[in-house]
Amino acid sequence: MYLQKFYDSIIRKVVNAVSNNAASEIVKIARKVSRPSALEYINHIFTGFIEFHGDRNFKDDKAVVGGIAMLDDMPVTVIGIQKGHSTEENIERNFGSPHPEGYRKALRLMKQAEKFNRPVITFINTSGAFCGVGAEERGQGEAIARNLLEMSTLKTPSISIVIGEGGSGGALALAVTDRVWMLENSVYSILSPEGFASILWKDASRSKEAAELMKITANDLLELGIIDKVIKEVPGGAQNDFAFTANLLKSKLRVELEELCAKDKETLLEERYQRFRKFGAFTE
Amino acid sequence: MNLFKKRKYLPVGNDGQSDTKKDGANEANTPSVPEGMYIKCPSCGQAIYKKSIGASKICPECAHYFRVSSKERVRMTADAGTFQEFDKKMEAKNPLNYPDYEKKIKTMQEKTGVSDAVVCGKCKIGGFDTVLCVMDSGFIMGSMGSVVGEKITRAFEFATKNKLPIIIFTASGGARMQEGIVSLMQMAKVSAAAARHSEDGNLYVTVLTDPTTGGVTASFAMLGDIILSEPKALIGFAGRRVIEQTIKQKLPDEFQTAEFLLEHGFVDKIVERDCMNNVLTEILRLHNPKGCERSE
Numbered sequence: 048m049y050l051q052k053f054y055d056s057i058i059r060k061v062v063n064a065v066s067n068n069a070a071s072e073i074v075k076i077a078r079k080v081s082r083p084s085a086l087e088y089i090n091h092i093f094t095g096f097i098e099f100h101g102d103r104n105f106k107d108d109k110a111v112v113g114g115i116a117m118l119d120d121m122p123v124t125v126i127g128i129q130k131g132h133s134t135e136e137n138i139e140r141n142f143g144s145p146h147p148e149g150y151r152k153a154l155r156l157m158k159q160a161e162k163f164n165r166p167v168i169t170f171i172n173t174s175g176a177f178c179g180v181g182a183e184e185r186g187q188g189e190a191i192a193r194n195l196l197e198m199s200t201l202k203t204p205s206i207s208i209v210i211g212e213g214g215s216g217g218a219l220a221l222a223v224t225d226r227v228w229m230l231e232n233s234v235y236s237i238l239s240p241e242g243f244a245s246i247l248w249k250d251a252s253r254s255k256e257a258a259e260l261m262k263i264t265a266n267d268l269l270e271l272g273i274i275d276k277v278i279k280e281v282p283g284g285a286q287n288d289f290a291f292t293a294n295l296l297k298s299k300l301r302v303e304l305e306e307l308c309a310k311d312k313e314t315l316l317e318e319r320y321q322r323f324r325k326f327g328a329f330t331e
Numbered sequence: 332m333n334l335f336k337k338r339k340y341l342p343v344g345n346d347g348q349s350d351t352k353k354d355g356a357n358e359a360n361t362p363s364v365p366e367g368m369y370i371k372c373p374s375c376g377q378a379i380y381k382k383s384i385g386a387s388k389i390c391p392e393c394a395h396y397f398r399v400s401s402k403e404r405v406r407m408t409a410d411a412g413t414f415q416e417f418d419k420k421m422e423a424k425n426p427l428n429y430p431d432y433e434k435k436i437k438t439m440q441e442k443t444g445v446s447d448a449v450v451c452g453k454c455k456i457g458g459f460d461t462v463l464c465v466m467d468s469g470f471i472m473g474s475m476g477s478v479v480g481e482k483i484t485r486a487f488e489f490a491t492k493n494k495l496p497i498i499i500f501t502a503s504g505g506a507r508m509q510e511g512i513v514s515l516m517q518m519a520k521v522s523a524a525a526a527r528h529s530e531d532g533n534l535y536v537t538v539l540t541d542p543t544t545g546g547v548t549a550s551f552a553m554l555g556d557i558i559l560s561e562p563k564a565l566i567g568f569a570g571r572r573v574i575e576q577t578i579k580q581k582l583p584d585e586f587q588t589a590e591f592l593l594e595h596g597f598v599d600k601i602v603e604r605d606c607m608n609n610v611l612t613e614i615l616r617l618h619n620p621k622g623c624e625r626s627e
């Protein structure tokens with residue numbers, strides 16, 4: 048009895064310590080090479096996933112995966128930004144930084160989902176859209192912009208989940224959805240804390256301070272109303288008990304999709320518009 | 332005709348900064364036209380008698396386009412006396428409690444005479460009614476925070492409601508870093524408003540001016556039905572230095588210029604500053620009335 052109480056209080060302390068993690072600690076967990084990837088969530092949550100490739104214009108970007116699958120008895124379109132668990136895998140996936148053709152592949156699959164009235168679920172894990180010569184030549188800005196515009200009026204329900212890093216426009220390009228969720232140890236930001244510190248303070252070593260200031264953690268963003276739900280992880284991160292987080296996410300997805308699918312299209316689109324319309328801090 | 336001096340890709344050392352994505356907000360503020368009788372042309376380096384650059388602010392020696400403020404651009408673009416400004420008093424709050432952000436805003440307001448990095452309103456151009464938004468690179472590098480996002484969103488909504496075309500002159504280093512995630516959300520907000528304007532069959536023209544980069548490029552700048560640009564304007568998503576660090580090479584001069592984007596298919600037409608008003612007028616004329624609905 049006494050021992051049980053003691054044990055509980057320790058557990059509580061550990062749990063609190065985890066949920067009150069410093070933002071810079073969460074950044075570390077979010078970037079862990081062992082952090083479960085988009086394909087792992089897709090394969091665990093859905094059945095019969097068939098991956099589709101290519102943007103029909105230039106090539107198949109391996110940093111973005113997508114296709115169709117079943118969520119229990121519901122056909123859905125799933126899209127993810129894929130990181131690897133090793134250097135080799137990461138080189139193949141371009142470290143999870145998509146090129147324009149990756150965003151265009153995602154958009155192609157979303158328009159396909161719209162045609163067949165399938166909900167769209169996106170898994171986001173990227174430090175940002177790729178910054179390179181080819182990316183600029185092929186219109187990285189245009190590709191992201193097009194996704195923002197098209198997703199805002201996509202006539203089918205959509206949910207995005209940040210599962211690791213949500214880096215700037217490269218993440219937003221898959222996150223203009225009816226619901227935006229984050230795993231507990233994920234981050235979503237305008238740029239990395241290192242980038243923020245080096246641009247604003249000319250000192251990348253102040254990244255810890257930047258991480259605290261920027262409000263990039265799931266709980267901070269829930270409080271700001273930027274996201275709608277935080278999905279729990281076990282202490283230390285989802286890699287320590289992947290099934291726990293994946294099962295939890297699956298059950299939340301089922302409930303939420305039931306609700307979104309019940310709405311008529313006009314309501315769905317108006318609510319999505321207002322969801323993003325309200326963001327801004329100004330006086331007049 | 333050799334438009335560019337081709338420069339070879341030269342190897343360059345990776346000199347530090349682990350991650351400096353999206354340059355933007357804090358690059359040196361290039362003043363449009365500073366005080367004094369003479370100004371130094373950043374392109375040819377000559378000291379130019381200020382009056383000789385004329386109303387269009389073009390260097391008489393090398394045809395360099397000086398950056399112009401939002402007020403000057405409105406004067407150059409709208410028919411005289413027709414511009415009615417929207418949301419003139421809107422000011423940024425400080426969503427992250429970023430140290431001294433309010434002070435910075437105040438200083439910029441005093442320096443530029445505008446409340447933030449965009450001026451929006453309705454006006455006539457060549458006699459045609461239109462909504463006009465002009466960004467101001469002199470205000471914290473034309474970065475997009477809540478005020479820029481909200482003003483442009485409202486401008487789109489006004490244009491949608493009144494079935495008007497909208498013309499946006501972009502000039503921006505990207506997102507307003509000091510507003511963090513809230514500035515990122517502006518990209519989605521503005522793009523959604525642009526989508527509704529477009530779905531109703533209204534015309535949207537973007538005019539890209541120097542510089543247009545980062546989050547503005549990755550949202551409304553690239554969403555025009557027609558995308559025009561001033562010659563030699565810098566236009567891109569990622570900052571040049573970030574890419575040079577990634578690929579460990581120096582980039583050629585013409586990389587990310589208006590001419591580069593035209594060649595790669597992302598700009599409809601490059602228009603000289605002196606011709607911009609005429610080209611916009613002709614585009615508005617061609618959309619009023621639309622297509623088969625000819626005038627009586």
Ligand SMILES: [Zn+2]
Binds near residue numbers: 372374376
């Ligand atoms: Zn000159």
